Amino acid sequence: MGGGKILGMLIFVVVIVSAAGGGGGEGGYGDNQQKKWWKWMSSSSVASSSVVNPVVSSSIVLPLYGNVYPVGYYYVQLNIGQPSRPYFLDPDTGSDLTWLQCDAPCVRCTRAPHPFYKPNNDLVPCKDPLCAALHHADYKCESPEQCDYQVDYADGGSSLGVLLNDLFTFNMTSGARIKPHLALGCGYDQLPGQSYHPLDGVLGLGKGKASIVSQLHNKGLVRNVVGHCLSGKGGGFLFFGDEVYDSSRIVWTPMAHDHMKHYSTGSGELIFGGKGTGLKNLFVVFDSGSSFSYLNAHTYQGFISLLKKELNGKPLRETKDDYTLPLCWKGRRPFKTINDVKKYFKHFALSFTNGWKSKAQFEIPPESYLIISSKGSVCLGVLNGTEAGLQNVNLIGDISMQDKMVIYDNERQTIGWSPANCDRPPKSSNMIM
Structure with missing residues (x-):
């Protein structure tokens, strides 16, 4: 944070996901220049075979770290991949897509606390409903085998990449440990915004189908409820499901x-x-x-x-x-x-x-x-x-x-x-x- 000045710390809200050929956005949040879309070269898809028993009466609770000042943001650790590796993510109820800075290789990436995520070949195809949820209705599939995305934030930051599936590791309040396959963005081209946070990516907690809580709910793992408790002393906790409150x-x-x-x-x-x-x-x-x-x-x-x-x-x-x-x-x-x-x-x-x-x-x-x-x-x-x-x-x-x-x-x-x-x-x- 240059010169000690805090610029809003804003990841926000209105997320615009553009079609592959499009620039621009809606809602007055600025036009992005048209970018060259990198095409993912993949052969076969990795099988998504993590069978779990539905435990909708259970919840997931995750510790939060950081503070409003002087750190300037809260973050959560998620363990993702095979083998599982830790990543620090910004929990954002203002957007749906969860993404990690990704060595695909990375065209433009920002400083991060962990090595960039190494992608697998389990691509989300363009016709998948999760892909459709991230795009405008008139989105055209230029590459049917993959789902390209671009997400723009109101502070001027953006992430461009491709959607894939990978294992997430969660501990339930019931004592069970689950490893569901969930969709996330492999972000290989990031532009930092005014409120740049040196993290591995963003945890999308919004209302859309692509958000982590919606995906967990659709697999019968938790109720479609997300919440947080931010401590004024720093830290706190984030939760999925409705078992942790009266x-x-x-x-x-x-x-x-x-x-x-x-x-x-x-x-x-x-x-x-x-x-x-x-x-x-x-x-x-x-x-x-x-x-x-x-x-x-x-x-x-x-x-x-x-x-x-x-x-x-x-x-x-x-x-x-x-x-x-x-x-x-x-x-x-x-x-x-x-x-x-x-x-x-x-x-x-x-x-x-x-x-x-x-x-x-x-x-x-x-x-x-x-x-x-x-x-x-x-x-x-x-x-x-x-x-x-x-x-x-x-x-x-x-x-x-x-x-x-x-x-x-x-x-x-x-x-x-x-x-x-x-x-x-x-x-x-x-x-x-």
Whole structure:
């Protein structure tokens, strides 16, 4: 991160997967220049023969590492391949495709913590439904034996490659160890975006057929539920399935049906200090691929105005010599922890109705929207999304989901959350961790 400046940490949201001959994208996220598509030279396919017994009453729990600041991202270790090797992936609820930087050979790859993934020959053919799920309806199969993909992220990053199947190793909460064949991207051409993370790839946790949780569900291994618990102290856990929480203790709200690509609660209202702000009809998306939260320009300006009004007369002053985030304040002496300053800041919340009688509020206390920089300033972890290229999207990122269990239940089409101790994964007498 050059010059100590954090640029949004954004993997995000609207994933555009272009047809092989196409450049471009949709939704105003920029046109990519047409690229030469590398053709995979393969002979035969490796047999996908990992027989497992369906255990839908069980779940998978994976430890998370990293933090919002100063690391700038959370990551999970997955063991993939034959023989199984470890890879560090960015868990991203804003996209579907899981991919690894891949020695195919690699045209352009970025620095990674492990040697690049060595691909096998078990290619996903172009006619496979998983391939179709990653492309526009008018996609033409130029090479029937393989599924080419290109995924573009809103921060300018991209991955181009081919889809294949390989063994993933998971430990279930039931005590069983499973090794299902799942589809993943062999990314042989990566461009880093502004929020570049030095990882082996991305773990796609979105709603589409190609996401890991959808694939596990389709094999009868877990219920189609994904969730995470990010600790404010760093680390936490990620889970697939619904066995690790008590549903009656969770605040639930329906997923928006008119925004099927994203985990969205639809229209929300900004609440500040327990009071309505008049900032309503906010399109809100939950995105674990973004370290910080974002409000559209109009809402952001309103929020900043309320914040500054509240700080009037408090022993804080804006500082221009701390570039950690766009807005930082200094005290009389450097701050050490959020506890030094949280008394000066109010809670805010996003309130959702979505057709249910009662309103669901997603509470965001000061420790879930502020960081203490290395210079001892307190900085605002809510950024202007319009400036970041998110147009009118309001995005709840990792910082605001800390110390909460957040659950995306694709079977019931609901999103839920509850305060939680995320410091250690849930215990189970049979769990292999």
